[in-house]
Amino acid sequence: MTEPRTTPRTDVRETVYAPPTDVYQFDDRIELHVDLPGVRPEDVEVTFEENTLTIRAERKGESENWLHREYEPAVFRRTFTVPEGFDTDAIAARFDHGVLVLRLPVASGSKARQIPVR
Amino acid sequence: MFPSRIFDIPELRDLDRLFERMLRERPFVQVRAFPPVNVREEPERLVVEAALPGYDPSRIDVKVEEDTLVLSGERRDPEGARVLRRERWSGPFVREIALPFKVDSDHVEARYANGILTIELPKAPEARPRKIQVQVGGGGTEESR
Numbered sequence: 001m002t003e004p005r006t007t008p009r010t011d012v013r014e015t016v017y018a019p020p021t022d023v024y025q026f027d028d029r030i031e032l033h034v035d036l037p038g039v040r041p042e043d044v045e046v047t048f049e050e051n052t053l054t055i056r057a058e059r060k061g062e063s064e065n066w067l068h069r070e071y072e073p074a075v076f077r078r079t080f081t082v083p084e085g086f087d088t089d090a091i092a093a094r095f096d097h098g099v100l101v102l103r104l105p106v107a108s109g110s111k112a113r114q115i116p117v118r
Numbered sequence: 119m120f121p122s123r124i125f126d127i128p129e130l131r132d133l134d135r136l137f138e139r140m141l142r143e144r145p146f147v148q149v150r151a152f153p154p155v156n157v158r159e160e161p162e163r164l165v166v167e168a169a170l171p172g173y174d175p176s177r178i179d180v181k182v183e184e185d186t187l188v189l190s191g192e193r194r195d196p197e198g199a200r201v202l203r204r205e206r207w208s209g210p211f212v213r214e215i216a217l218p219f220k221v222d223s224d225h226v227e228a229r230y231a232n233g234i235l236t237i238e239l240p241k242a243p244e245a246r247p248r249k250i251q252v253q254v255g256g257g258g259t260e261e262s263r
Contacts (some may be wrong), residue, residue, distance in 0.1 A: 020206045024199035031199070037233035067218070068134035070154035071169055088120050098233015099169030 018078045019055070019100075029105045030086070036076060037098040044100055046093045053080045053091070055100065128140055152207045153189070153235075155215060161247055163259040164239045167217060171233030178230075182223040188240065219245040 024031045036044065038059045045056045057076040082088060087107040095102045153168045162227055169177060178191040192210040198215060220242035228237045 006153055021203070022195075022197055022206050022208075023203035024200065025202050029236065030195070030202070033172070035171045035233075037171040040232055066156050066157055066158050068155070068157040070156060097173065097230070098169075 014059045016075045016077050019057070019076045021078065021080075029103050031101040031104070032080065032100075032104070034078070034100040035098065036095075036100055038071070039076070039095075039098060044095050046100070046102065048082075048088060050090060051082050053082055053090070053102065055102075057081070057100070121209060151213055152211045155213065157215065159218070164217065164219070164221060166238070166239070167238045168213070168235045169233065170230075170235050173228035173230075173233075173235075175228075175235070178228075178235060180226065180228050182217075182221060182239070184227060185217045187217055187237065189213045189215070189235070189237075191213065193220075204254055221245070 003054060019034050019036055022033045029084070032053075034055060036057050036059070037062070039057045040060070043058045043060065047054045047056075048098065055076065055078050059072075059074045059076070061073040082091075084105055087105045090105045092103045094103075128246070153170050153171075156167045158165045158167075166187060169193070170193075173191055173193050178189065181188045183188075189210045190210065193208065218237065221239040222238075222242050225240050226237060228235060230236075
């Protein structure tokens with residue numbers, strides 16, 4: 001349902017990462033689960049404008065003397081286009097254990113209807 | 119453009135094409151061991167941080183086997199969900215990290231915050247820095263000769 005734009009921005013000083021995201025479908029909603037390890041809850045921002053969900057986040061960290069390093073302080077940014085049929089006023093976000101969960105409830109009018117067969 | 123094009127050696131055309139395809143299809147995200155870890159040494163301990171977002175800390179196994187730290191666990195999809203898109207690491211993982219010195223495996227501590235598992239491994243007594251007393255004065259110096 002999403003149109004992720006994963007191209008990294010190169011016009012800024014630091015590298016901007018598109019965080020990996022799983023999309024789950026439930027009977028009444030869709031959930032996006034976005035991995036943001038090491039990001040503090042206060043450093044996550046979600047905005048919704050003109051059918052576009054935008055996630056911005058930052059993993060802060062002092063430069064320490066690492067023997068071995070596989071991840072670093074980083075800036076994350078990703079946008080998702082929300083198609084028709086979702087109750088966009090009821091979009092909810094929760095941040096838990098380094099995962100941002102975005103809940104997109106299906107609009108009540110567009111729930112699958114049973115069409116009686118005569 | 120590869121040299122084979124310049125000379126147009128028929129036998130090399132396929133190789134040329136294969137090479138071009140490989141370059142084009144190179145994934146943007148490099149496949150690496152999971153989870154990614156950072157390792158830091160402090161005077162008394164080794165600190166390993168592993169990025170494990172959304173994991174139930176009680177279901178992450180941390181073990182020290184000889185000179186290797188072994189992390190293993192699994193993250194499950196939410197119940198009743200159908201997966202429409204999968205970009206995150208899924209299923210079980212095992213990661214082995216070679217330790218640069220002996221550690222006191224009875225006193226390893228782990229904590230979990232914001233999706234980062236931090237493991238502190240105290241150095242074994244023989245691996246800790248030892249203070250060497252510097253003797254001052256006494257016999258045997260050049261002056262006393």
